[in-house]
Amino acid sequence: MEFVLNFPCFSILLAMFAAIISSVLKGRGAKILNTFVVSLVGLMSLAVLIFTVRTGECYVYVMGHFPAPLGNELRFGALEAGMALFFAVIMLLSLNGGRRKIKLEIAENKEHLYYVMVNLLLSSLLALVYTNDLFTAYVFVEINTISACGLIMITEHGRCIEAAMRYMIMSLLGSGLFLIGICILYDLTGHLLMSYIHTSIEAIVEAGTYSVPLLVTIALIVVGLAIKSALFPFHAWLPDAYGYSTVSSAAMLSSLVSKGYIFLLIKLMYRVIGFPIFANSKVIDVLFVFGIAGMIMGSLSAIRENDIRRMISYSSVAQIGYIYMGFGLGTMAGMVASIFHILSHAATKSLLFVSAVGLTDVSGNHKDFEQLTGAAYRNKAAGVAFTVGALSMVGIPAFSGFVSKLLFAQAAMDQHEKMLPALIVLAVSSVLNVIYFMKTVIRIYTPVQTGYPSVRAKENKLFVVTLICFIVLNVLLGMCSQPITEWIVQGLNVFA
């Protein structure tokens, strides 16, 4: 076996080791270790990505000495490796963008605990991406939930603790439904490895027995993961959690944690239940309806909001709606569009969060729009970055958001029954996006005399470099969409 194929297992365990060691380090040491580990995980994922793209195959990695169906397994192809690489890159950039805020907002004796949480979050995301075992997925969903709570409440601000509380209650409800789903699935199939469950489910569907429990299981698992990834009617926890936590946490929660659950859902659709069976169940229409409702309602809530961080958070609800609408189309093209939107939204949303903090910093830490007037002149880098993010969200060509909207529209064209609602809602949602994002951009570029001091780019080099990296990533996703969609299609073909 090639040595490269060990890297997924190594990267999961490496992140866990880093978390364990960080718990006894001081804040600075933990920070350095974390940066090193995230970069190393990124490099390892890159190596796996290059290898899997070159061979175009899917690999099974047995965790232990017992081959399937006895032991745990990892399974990875091009799609998984690429996702892991992308997650590592976004995590590194989000942390660098909020580094100064982390130092300011977190008590000195608890800074190392923040990096413990970040490392465990990374390990759980990697495990969710790579695992081929349903129960392993559940265990790492738990780790993911608890560490996300830690990331929200680390600032010990009253609002954050309340938000973490809400997040925990909703998220545990989701975990519970997911666990019940796994239990019923085990009862029906007698396996926990995804590929074996899939074989049994195909037999069950062919025989026509257990059709009611199967439908309920699919519904439970989908609803559980939808609650955790903040699909529209279950998004009540989201604005507080993203709006008040420290900026790196908000960026990671919106672009990594919810995306990890969505990736797990894709895995369940393809690998556990099987895409044709999933597409034939009624659950997919429910997803479609919730998705388009989320696209509208999220944007409407964002328009009403007078707090820039909460506005960006509500925009997340709308964007998650896009992703679920893509699932709801029930076609390969819709799935490709959704996966592209996962990447594009993660890159854009973390950029928006990080640059919004740059803007509020030069407005006396006020987050309402009146105080933000003219903020782009006071912090030019953050202003440019926010504008790029906003344009990308709205869907202007050359930025990543345009490509995902184009892919969604193309996918909708093939699906005759759902074409009209999908296209109409896509158009309406884009217009709503323009209303609240352009309002913000115009507001921050309105020249006005205020007493707030301006910040030069030289004073905070790390922040500016991070923003440049984010912008480059965004433009790269927008300009080089062809190879990326090809990679997604290649990955999806060997995914199941």
Place this chain on the structure above:
Amino acid sequence: MSRRREQSEYEKTFAFRFFRWLSGEKDAYIGNMEMRPQKEYEEKEETVAERMREKGKFSAEVYDKKYNRELRFFDRLYRAFSIIFCIAIVAVLIFTVSFLPEVGNEANPDNNIVSETYISRGIYDTGTVNIVTGMILAYRAFDTFGETNVLFVATCCVMILLMVDEDKIRENKESNDRGFEPKNDVILQKVAHVLAPVIFLFGIYIILNGHLSPGGGFSGGAMIGAGLTLYVAAFGFEKTERFFNERVYRIVKVTALMLYGCIVLYYFYTGANGLANLIPLGEAGRILSGGITLPINIFVGSEVACTIYAFYALFRRGGL
């Protein structure tokens, strides 16, 4: 022939003390147990008045359901919907369960090759007499490593919430009630004196025999943690810190988790690459057998014990 004792001599006997206690003349606690009353919390009149005013304002404007009909309506709607929703979910789940295969049927889907192999080949594959331990620590080693990390992340989260700065504890010693707990409780101390060693020994026994008899790292560790908690409750933190302080806690926890991780990493690497496992399985039934399960049980046990002690210490005084 019995001799009448002097009063002073009689007062030294056990019978005298017993009858005095029985008649309620002397309280055994007085003089033996330190009970300090909690300092009364006094508030300035202005703050009280302000708070009352604010409270009145809020309840008048926001919470007064008498005049806020929308709120009252919403409240009722919310309650009705939550009840309907719960009943609906319960009904759906019960309806689903009625379609599931009957428990204990031989033809059930979960009576397949997997469980059969665990039972028939478990002792040869993992070297453990206790099938459950072999299953969770060898067959599904990755899951259990994840579970142990769940405990670790839970402790870290509690630390984020409850850990207090050492200097702050000293500063606000008067205002928090952590220093005003009953100390030197004779009954508790005597009982702990007898029970704590037994609990520790039993916990260690459960951990070391995890691969032979029911039990293992999780249950044995919980017992040791309970023993530590009992000891702290009886004798206070100062005495406990002579053998278990923050330094020891950190060393034990990090070493246990790191060694566990290393074993697991070695096991996965050799397994996936088709290399031989150099950790001997030993003769099944012996104490030194079971391959990786014995050391893993020990590490899991120390991690669980540390976690339980840390929860108690953090909740009681905001530090380890």
